[in-house]
Amino acid sequence: AQSVAQPEDQVNVAEGNPLTVKCTYSVSGNPYLFWYVQYPNRGLQFLLKYITGDNLVKGSYGFEAEFNKSQTSFHLKKPSALVSDSALYFCAVRGQGGKLIFGQGTELSVKP
Amino acid sequence: DAGVIQSPRHEVTEMGQEVTLRCKPISGHDYLFWYRQTMMRGLELLIYFNNNVPIDDSGMPEDRFSAKMPNASFSTLKIQPSEPRDSAVYFCASSLVVSGGPWELFFGEGSRLTVL
Numbered sequence: 001a002q003s004v005a006q007p008e009d010q011v012n013v014a015e016g017n018p019l020t021v022k023c024t025y026s027v028s029g030n031p032y033l034f035w036y037v038q039y040p041n042r043g044l045q046f047l048l049k050y051i052t053g054d055n056l057v058k059g060s061y062g063f064e065a066e067f068n069k070s071q072t073s074f075h076l077k078k079p080s081a082l083v084s085d086s087a088l089y090f091c092a093v094r095g096q097g098g099k100l101i102f103g104q105g106t107e108l109s110v111k112p
Numbered sequence: 113d114a115g116v117i118q119s120p121r122h123e124v125t126e127m128g129q130e131v132t133l134r135c136k137p138i139s140g141h142d143y144l145f146w147y148r149q150t151m152m153r154g155l156e157l158l159i160y161f162n163n164n165v166p167i168d169d170s171g172m173p174e175d176r177f178s179a180k181m182p183n184a185s186f187s188t189l190k191i192q193p194s195e196p197r198d199s200a201v202y203f204c205a206s207s208l209v210v211s212g213g214p215w216e217l218f219f220g221e222g223s224r225l226t227v228l
Contacts, residue, residue: 032215043116043203043219044155051215090155097167098143098209100217102155 023091137206
């Protein structure tokens, strides 16, 4: 069965520093991987996806993610964090029939 | 486009009452998903539809939950009777199949349900 794991419940970063939010996956076949962000009291918003091709995927708001097949990882990154990046981040994998299976989420806190 | 529209945004009800949550997907989208979010269980997929037909309802917790999609522009999630453990935020999301997708899901703002 397809699944993703987000090993960190919370990540704390100082503004201006690089950030990484970790995700590992378990799939049979080719992985289709996604990152979504959720701001307080809002629905989830799509950030980026990996389907095939370049291992470095660029997305919205300056975020990017690196697909690593050997480590079965799909970490979310940003070179310079903003306070406004503080939110809940979800990694997801596409399961059978097109449904998305989400990880437990990682709360990112960026301090000034 | 107005995005995915959910109503009500907040619902407080008493145990045993019927609850109906509503969703209007983005026009032209052919997939519709219902998710539930709680602190304990995270995001759970309850059911999803393709072209108004339920495809997978294996995530529906029990018979008290039912979902319908009578047409391409409207879906409901009903809980009857409701219980305190049903308290959660319920999200509706829609998507359009493009080149082997669906890929990007568009979420509504959610319906926060509190069952007393």
